[in-house]
Amino acid sequence: MLLTAMSTLAFSADSKLDEVLARGHLVMGTGSTNPPWHFKSVDDKLQGFDVDMGHIVAKALFGDPDKIEYVDQSSDSRIPNITTGKVDITCQFMTVTGERAQQVAFTIPYYREGVGLMLKADSSYADYAALKAAGSGVTIAVLQNVYAEDMVHAALPDAKVDQYDSQDLIYQALNSGRADATATDQSSIAWYMTQNAGQYKDAGYGWNPQTYACAVRRGDQDWLNFVNTALHEAMTGVEFDTYAKSFKTWFGKDLAPPQIGFPVEFK
Incomplete structure (x- = not known):
């Protein structure tokens, strides 16, 4: 029984x-x-x-x-x-x-996302500390949204912020020299660097964490x-x-x- x-x-x-x-x-x-x-x-x-x-x-x-x-x-x-x-x-x-x-109902997390900064490999700025020290002398390209400027300024308070309406355009701004760095999801930075080995570098700083999970x-x-x-x-x-x-x-x-x-x- x-x-x-x-x-x-x-x-x-x-x-x-x-x-x-x-x-x-x-x-x-x-x-x-x-x-x-x-x-x-x-x-x-x-x-x-x-x-x-x-x-x-x-x-x-x-x-x-x-x-x-x-x-x-x-x-x-x-x-x-x-x-x-x-x-x-x-x-x-x-x-x-x-x-x-x-x-x-969310599952356990399978990834932790956040915002990061990507530079060209030959950038005159070595890393995040150098970007921050440059103050208003740097321009950051970011995907356009109502929170974009505040998001960038949370990491780089004095930086100039240029907003673009597509991901491709922020990379073009970096490549052309119109921007010194891009601010975007760290996963996107990792992917773009993987696809273009040796051409870019991560500034080494992340912020705005968020959790990715599956849902049932x-x-x-x-x-x-x-x-x-x-x-x-x-x-x-x-x-x-x-x-x-x-x-x-x-x-x-x-x-x-x-x-x-x-x-x-x-x-």
């Missing part, structure tokens, strides 16, 4: 985990136009760091990272597609906020626990090599393996 009762408890007809396992593949929402997170290759294959998080979860589910169906969605569809059940999970450089956490529908703790386990073991356990390879591919950085012994999460 005890075994029967335990079996009944272990498998709920309403569990998203059991639904996904029965279907035989994962359905994940993500984008397709934002490298290095989610974008199309020259042969029209979806790729990027977000996409690799889906592969990690699919492998944990089925032993096969390719048992996954991607739903190409806009940023404003990330939450609706979760709440309506169109997707099982969303991994789309989604910043964790209290407001969003009232609508969806509220109310199914089994499903959230499973996804958290898959991501956790990719970052700290048996699938670490997979996560580290993806990190190296998209951000050009080698991750140190988790230390053996006392769990790093509790230090």
Whole structure:
């Protein structure tokens, strides 16, 4: 009787985990136009760091990272597609906020984003300290938005700020000498430097931290626990090599393996 009762408890007809396992593949929402997170290759294959998080979860589910169906969605569809059940999970450089956490359940973080500064490799400014010391003598190119000037001035209070309406234009401003540095997401800096080896350098300072996590529908703790386990073991356990390879591919950085012994999460 005890075994029967335990079996009944272990498998709920309403569990998203059991639904996904029965279907035989994962359905994940993500984008397709934002490298290095989610974008199309020259042969029209979806790729990027977000996409690799889906592969990690699919492998944990089925032993096969390719048992996954991607739903190409806009940023404003990330939450609706979760709440309506169109997707099982969303991994789309989604910043964790209290407001969003009232609508969806966030997984553990898989990346910590922030703003950084990129210089040309041959810049007369060595690093962040040199940029700050130059005061109003430096010009920073940044993507246009209502917070852009305040964001730059939080790191470089006296710098001149030039705003542009596309990411490509801020890089053009740097390359042409109209700007001394660009202020943009540190992931974008890492990606751009990886794609243009030796041409640029990171100023070595980051600010405005924000957490990226996947999101699932509220109310199914089994499903959230499973996804958290898959991501956790990719970052700290048996699938670490997979996560580290993806990190190296998209951000050009080698991750140190988790230390053996006392769990790093509790230090």
